[in-house]
Amino acid sequence: MNTPAMRRYLLINPNTNALTTQRLRDVLLPQLPPGVQLDVQTARFGAPYIACEASHAVAAHACLDLWTSHRGTPEQALHGVLIGCFGDPGLFALREASGCPVTGLAEASFIQAAAHGPFAIVTGGERWKPMLQRLATSLGYGAQLRHIETVAPTGAALQADPKMAIECLSQACQNAAQSGVASIILGGAGLAGYARLLQAHCDLPLIDSAQAGWEVLLQQQAPAAPSKHDGFYAPWVGLPPDFMGVPTRG
Template sequence: MLIKVVNPNTTLSMTATIERCARAVASPGTRVEAVSPSMGPASIESHVDEALSVPGILEQIALGETQGVDGYVIACFGDPGMDAAREAASGPVVGIAEAAMHTATFLGRGFSVVTTLGRTTGRAWDLAAHYGFSRQCTGIHACEIPVLELETDPDARKVITEACRDAALQDGSDAIVLGCAGMADLCEHISSEIGLPVIDGVAAATLTVQSLVAMGLRTGKRGEFAPPLPKAYTGLLSDFGTAAPR
């Protein structure tokens, strides 16, 4: 089984961390490859960033379809381009926010999300509602550390840990969801410090994709998620065209 983990940003050091965390939970016989697109933002912290990351995600999905990839993880907590990726991929596609929130619901009555910047909390609330977890999601909190500073700020681990502790106390939650793929390697440390389960969406999504592939399940292609109709694209998107319009 081959799982491709797509980090929608172009920061390769973060992609390497994501790959380590995904491989750590994969079963023997499951190969995990984490990649960044050749185009896109260095980090995703706005609606513009998210929108401009989607062509790069689809580029990697198209490449994966030629490489025999069995399933895909979208490793950004905004779950950008999920519907488009599910149209384009033959195997299952799972986003880390969706997988992490699902996982958290198995561990208690309510969960808190701790993410990077306050400006991204609205998107996280939207996703919780979209996935049907408005009741279980008891709060979404920002630690105000930009995504790229997760790797460089010497105080990042301490700040995020305390934000998780405060969120759990404020919300009365039973679990913490980490709201950024760049936090993927902090779960064990934070959980040991605050005494609650802490969920990394990279691990949760990797195992979800692995389970779906093992069960022989994939996105239904009869209706909305059928492959897109062939047509030409122009300008910067010309490589995405599949045929000239008739």
């Protein structure tokens, strides 16, 4: 009897904070279905938390860097890639280059929230508001995103102080609920698992961005040997060997 092949997924934390990576592992690994492997990796360079345009841009490069070194072979191909940041750095580049499905915490959350109707976002870091509005618009969810409630502490600060996070995020969710939305996304890899803790404090459905990312990725169909279709459209100069090893298309 032939044993079904293991389905291999890659989860990339685009910041350099190992505690964020561990939180993603703690929340998602216990939920793996049989026959599924999730490889969770931390960015090899960049910022310890992503909270501005520059750190977001570098994080996109860090995502590509990890993908090139963990994409596998046709015999051990990736079946999907999840960008573990609520901002999805590198989403479009990875989707273009990879032969397997790619999504991010923000896009996946938008998909789930939009099923309820108009939605709001609660997240840490005040500079995220225009960045998330732009991302939602580029993904086709701009009209349904009605409100973004940012709290002053960054996602990293919230992660480091759970008691403060519960108090701060609870008030933020109550504020967001007053905007006439049908659901609220609790966005941020460092906030994985908090939606369940906060649900008792909010009458609207709370969507955990990490949970949403994993659920949406698993629902997508992948080719049997996706890495055969990986490829960039330009040759590289001065980048690591793993970049050079990805085929060039066209």
